[in-house]
Amino acid sequence: MKARQLIAFARPYSGPLSILVLLTTASSILILAVPWLAGQMLARIVSGSASGQGQVIPLLLLCLAGVALLSFGTAYQSARTTAHLLSDLRQRVFDHVQRLPLGFHDGRSKGDTLALMTFEISRLSNFLTATLTTIPSRLLTTLGAIVLMFRIDARLALVVPVLVPAFYLILKIVGRRLRALGRAWQEAEAKVVAVAEEALEMLPATKAFTRERAQSERYQAALRRSAGLAVREGTIYAALEPLIGLLAAFAALAILLLAGHNVRTGQMSAAELFSFLFYAALLTRPVGALAHLYGQVQTARGTLTRLQGVLDIDAENLIDRQSPDWRARGNIVFEDVTFAYPGRETVLRGVNLDIAAGETVALLGANGAGKTAMINLLLRYYMPLSGRIFIDGQDSAGLTVADVRRQIGLVPQSAFLFNGTIRDNIAFGAETPTEERVDRAARLAQASKFIAGLPDGMDTLIGDRGLRLSGGQRQRIALARALINDPPILLFDEATSMFDEEGECAFIAACLDALKGRTVLLVTHRPATLALADRILTLDDGLLHETSRGPAKLNQALG
Numbered sequence: 001m002k003a004r005q006l007i008a009f010a011r012p013y014s015g016p017l018s019i020l021v022l023l024t025t026a027s028s029i030l031i032l033a034v035p036w037l038a039g040q041m042l043a044r045i046v047s048g049s050a051s052g053q054g055q056v057i058p059l060l061l062l063c064l065a066g067v068a069l070l071s072f073g074t075a076y077q078s079a080r081t082t083a084h085l086l087s088d089l090r091q092r093v094f095d096h097v098q099r100l101p102l103g104f105h106d107g108r109s110k111g112d113t114l115a116l117m118t119f120e121i122s123r124l125s126n127f128l129t130a131t132l133t134t135i136p137s138r139l140l141t142t143l144g145a146i147v148l149m150f151r152i153d154a155r156l157a158l159v160v161p162v163l164v165p166a167f168y169l170i171l172k173i174v175g176r177r178l179r180a181l182g183r184a185w186q187e188a189e190a191k192v193v194a195v196a197e198e199a200l201e202m203l204p205a206t207k208a209f210t211r212e213r214a215q216s217e218r219y220q221a222a223l224r225r226s227a228g229l230a231v232r233e234g235t236i237y238a239a240l241e242p243l244i245g246l247l248a249a250f251a252a253l254a255i256l257l258l259a260g261h262n263v264r265t266g267q268m269s270a271a272e273l274f275s276f277l278f279y280a281a282l283l284t285r286p287v288g289a290l291a292h293l294y295g296q297v298q299t300a301r302g303t304l305t306r307l308q309g310v311l312d313i314d315a316e317n318l319i320d321r322q323s324p325d326w327r328a329r330g331n332i333v334f335e336d337v338t339f340a341y342p343g344r345e346t347v348l349r350g351v352n353l354d355i356a357a358g359e360t361v362a363l364l365g366a367n368g369a370g371k372t373a374m375i376n377l378l379l380r381y382y383m384p385l386s387g388r389i390f391i392d393g394q395d396s397a398g399l400t401v402a403d404v405r406r407q408i409g410l411v412p413q414s415a416f417l418f419n420g421t422i423r424d425n426i427a428f429g430a431e432t433p434t435e436e437r438v439d440r441a442a443r444l445a446q447a448s449k450f451i452a453g454l455p456d457g458m459d460t461l462i463g464d465r466g467l468r469l470s471g472g473q474r475q476r477i478a479l480a481r482a483l484i485n486d487p488p489i490l491l492f493d494e495a496t497s498m499f500d501e502e503g504e505c506a507f508i509a510a511c512l513d514a515l516k517g518r519t520v521l522l523v524t525h526r527p528a529t530l531a532l533a534d535r536i537l538t539l540d541d542g543l544l545h546e547t548s549r550g551p552a553k554l555n556q557a558l559g
């Protein structure tokens with residue numbers, strides 16, 4: 001077990017976890033007292049000692065009440081600690097995961113990440129609160145029961161060293177099988193989440209191509225695998241319980257057979273036999289739990305390794321290095337920039353580019369030429385393999401991502417809207433959005449008019465990913481969102497590709513005011529958009545060529 005990592009996860013909860021250990025240990029002590037007191041009571045009943053019973057019975061009742069109370073306390077403390085530990089751990093992982101570079105997410109299925117963030121973490125926190133904290137009490141119960149059995153009848157207690165290891169061994173062998181199944185089930189569940197997540201994402205395409213049945217079958221296959229593993233796991237557990245019961249019954253029978261002789265010869269009283277059997281029965285639970293422990297440790301270890309694997313990846317630095325008031329003028333320089341996506345061929349081979357502050361540059365290139373790659377580099381989603389990128393003469397690598405991204409407004413091809421109001425979606429772009437800023441951004445993006453025509457204006461709910469808006473309306477919201485911070489640099493990544501020519505012209509007319517005084521990089525193929533540009537650059541075979549230079553030819557394009 002990576003004990004150090006586990007301790008690091010548990011450290012903030014050492015207080016509540018210690019209380020759990022104390023509660024379960026106290027409960028163990030009381031549980032150990034019960035067979036002895038019950039035996040004493042029985043002895044007094046058999047001998048007809050009324051006064052003796054008067055002393056023992058209240059003590060026994062007190063013990064039983066104590067066990068019940070402690071059991072409540074343990075369950076309460078365990079639920080409370082699990083709830084807090086789980087939500088803190090989830091928050092921590094969520095915060096880290098969303099700060100991981102896009103490169104991490106590109107290479108990983110969302111379902112895997114979701115599974116880790118939800119039920120895998122849930123299992124881990126259960127392991128900490130329900131399994132680890134009970135180890136001392138289980139050990140205490142085991143050792144205590146054995147010692148007390150030896151005290152009652154040392155010769156009879158020699159059964160224990162024979163039976164307990166046999167018991168332990170069976171559970172361990174079965175535990176190994178369960179462990180493998182548990183791991184496979186966990187993976188199968190992750191796949192179920194992944195398939196469902198992907199299917200929901202693909203829903204419009206599924207409907208368009210009427211692929212519902214195929215998607216349903218994919219989901220069914222994932223479910224079938226998970227269900228099959230769950231049944232196999234369930235079968236083993238179903239067999240395990242009676243097997244343990246049978247073994248315990250055999251042990252009790254063996255003890256009875258051996259002890260019967262002792263009772264007959266008077267070496268042992270009936271009350272002692274009763275206590276002895278009671279302790280033997282007490283042993284089954286902790287021994288069973290301790291045998292399971294190995295499997296649970298292995299499962300927790302797997303989760304811990306996956307979790308640590310994610311937490312060990314450096315997250316992006318969102319702290320400002322520059323003053324929060326720093327606003328670049330907008331000069332962008334690429335100096336001999338070479339770039340390849342991880343494990344892919346080189347897309348940019350020594351790109352040089354100098355965009356003056358306030359200039360509008362269009363970037364052309366065939367599909368896959370690397371236009372988006374340039375935007376991704378500017379936004380610091382990825383780092384160049386070599387070469388440098390400067391903003392206002394400052395090496396972007398020396399700034400934090402927060403510094404860089406605050407200077408840039410991105411209007412992507414897909415607007416990335418969420419299920420909320422228009423106001424919330426525009427405000428998403430700013431740290432401290434005021435109503436005035438949202439309204440101003442909407443006006444600048446020429447979105448105010450259509451927003452006013454919606455049933456609830458700014459408070460209209462736009463549906464999942466903005467599905468209740470048209471493509472053009474979504475794009476205007478995306479532009480307003482990009483403008484809310486009044487960034488000196490604006491990036492349009494094929495932002496007009498879904499418009500018809502008329503729509504594109506209207507959008508561009510809307511943009512003109514918004515573009516004033518900013519540095520703009522337009523990734524586009526559309527003539528109307530090209531007309532906005534002071535310069536047109538083409539990316540070809542990883543190199544940048546200047547295609548034309550001249551003033552914006554918007555009127556010509558519109559005409």
Ligand SMILES: Nc1ncnc2c1ncn2[C@@H]1O[C@H](COP(=O)(O)OP(=O)(O)OP(=O)(O)O)[C@@H](O)[C@H]1O
Pocket residue numbers: 106341342344347365366367368369370371372373374
């Ligand atoms: N996240 C990624 N991981 C790995 N490879 C990628 C990734 N994104 C794009 N690529 C690959 O990198 C190359 C450049 O892609 P990029 O998206 O920059 O091209 P583009 O010029 O914007 O293309 P388009 O006009 O089709 O949008 C392509 O060959 C593409 O397959």
